[in-house]
Amino acid sequence: MSLPRRSDLAHHWSLDPNTVFLNHGSFGATPIPVLEEQARIRNLLERDPVRFFEREYTDLWNASRATLARILNAETDGLTFVSNATQGVNTVLRSLKLKPGDEIIISDHTYQACWNAVDYVTQKSGARTVVVNIPFRMEGPEEVVDLIMDAVTDRTVLALIDTITSPTGTRMPFEELIEKLQSRGVDVLLDAAHGPGIVPIDLARLAPAYCTGNCHKWICSPKGSAFLHIREDRKNSVKPLNISHGFSFEGTAQEKFDFEFAWPGTQDPSPWLSIPKALTFMEGLVDGGWEEIMSRNRNLALQGRDLICDVLGTTPPVPDSMVCSMAAVEVPSDEEVGAMSLDGDPFHNQLLDDYSIQVPVMPWRHHGTKYIRISAQLYNHIDEYEYLAKALKDCL
Numbered sequence: 001m002s003l004p005r006r007s008d009l010a011h012h013w014s015l016d017p018n019t020v021f022l023n024h025g026s027f028g029a030t031p032i033p034v035l036e037e038q039a040r041i042r043n044l045l046e047r048d049p050v051r052f053f054e055r056e057y058t059d060l061w062n063a064s065r066a067t068l069a070r071i072l073n074a075e076t077d078g079l080t081f082v083s084n085a086t087q088g089v090n091t092v093l094r095s096l097k098l099k100p101g102d103e104i105i106i107s108d109h110t111y112q113a114c115w116n117a118v119d120y121v122t123q124k125s126g127a128r129t130v131v132v133n134i135p136f137r138m139e140g141p142e143e144v145v146d147l148i149m150d151a152v153t154d155r156t157v158l159a160l161i162d163t164i165t166s167p168t169g170t171r172m173p174f175e176e177l178i179e180k181l182q183s184r185g186v187d188v189l190l191d192a193a194h195g196p197g198i199v200p201i202d203l204a205r206l207a208p209a210y211c212t213g214n215c216h217k218w219i220c221s222p223k224g225s226a227f228l229h230i231r232e233d234r235k236n237s238v239k240p241l242n243i244s245h246g247f248s249f250e251g252t253a254q255e256k257f258d259f260e261f262a263w264p265g266t267q268d269p270s271p272w273l274s275i276p277k278a279l280t281f282m283e284g285l286v287d288g289g290w291e292e293i294m295s296r297n298r299n300l301a302l303q304g305r306d307l308i309c310d311v312l313g314t315t316p317p318v319p320d321s322m323v324c325s326m327a328a329v330e331v332p333s334d335e336e337v338g339a340m341s342l343d344g345d346p347f348h349n350q351l352l353d354d355y356s357i358q359v360p361v362m363p364w365r366h367h368g369t370k371y372i373r374i375s376a377q378l379y380n381h382i383d384e385y386e387y388l389a390k391a392l393k394d395c396l
């Protein structure tokens, strides 16, 4: 089979032309002009690193933060940068003062790294991780809300809620969950790893105690650009994972908060500082900006899912309202589903090696099921999902 075409916008990315790239969801993919902006910032830094960090860095950091705050409708002073959502989740969890018997709610769709971070803090403190089992095939978001709310007890201190789940690409009813959980006195840590650029997020309205998310996925900024937003009444209790110069800094509480996060030690801040360019570049690619990007990608993901369901002889596992720019379907398999392996799932490897398709096939041992998850980004074309469907037909 000859390789399918990409969309007319694909030339803005440097993706391998010999690969059918249907996995934007794992690590994003950064357009060439945004990488050029990152290179420009790095050159500026390297011309005189001392001058850059003394005289230019703070203003650039503040400008980038203010730009991101606008798209999240966030309180700028509560927003800061981290390198990735895993770090954001760890930052919050490891700042909690947990007591024996405290409970943290997660679901059995929770990203394994974040699940591990919850287990780490609960095991160390004698607290308990409460895993809510949520079947993948569901009628609608109400089911998720009911299952999670049923797990709340008077010992629940926190719930880790995804915007969109990793193994199953499912849009969670996070708005309703934040409202319901927090009105029961349970703080929410919103995991928006798949956040801005794939689903609208209004932090002022939602007011989760904590929210962390990636820009390097759906905003397409360089890897290592992520954020953490902490509600004003929780700011004092959260410290960055790296205790650095900011800890002994004598300034206002806000200056100290900013400095503690903005200076975790020497590192390359160009991913954070490239966020404004990524936001404006991406939204300028189509009439209608981010709303149109999200709607186009979602439509493509839904069409792609229909093609896969047809070929697998199955029906969509979740209603369309629970799909954004990613969609997952179960892969029929007789094997026992074990933990994910660093070598990649054999079926994933077969699709890559024999058909040049880059698509995740995820064994999810918590459900005893393998999922294939497609993503849709502006560079994709419907022909690529048709090609995947033909490959699935051949293989299965």
Ligand SMILES: Cc1ncc(COP(=O)(O)O)c(C=O)c1O
Pocket: 025, 026, 084, 085, 086, 087, 111, 113, 114, 162, 164, 165, 166, 191, 193, 194, 214
């Ligand atoms: C729901 C969820 N949380 C957290 C992460 C971790 O993101 P990162 O590797 O950028 O920390 C991912 C990554 O795919 C994810 O899907």
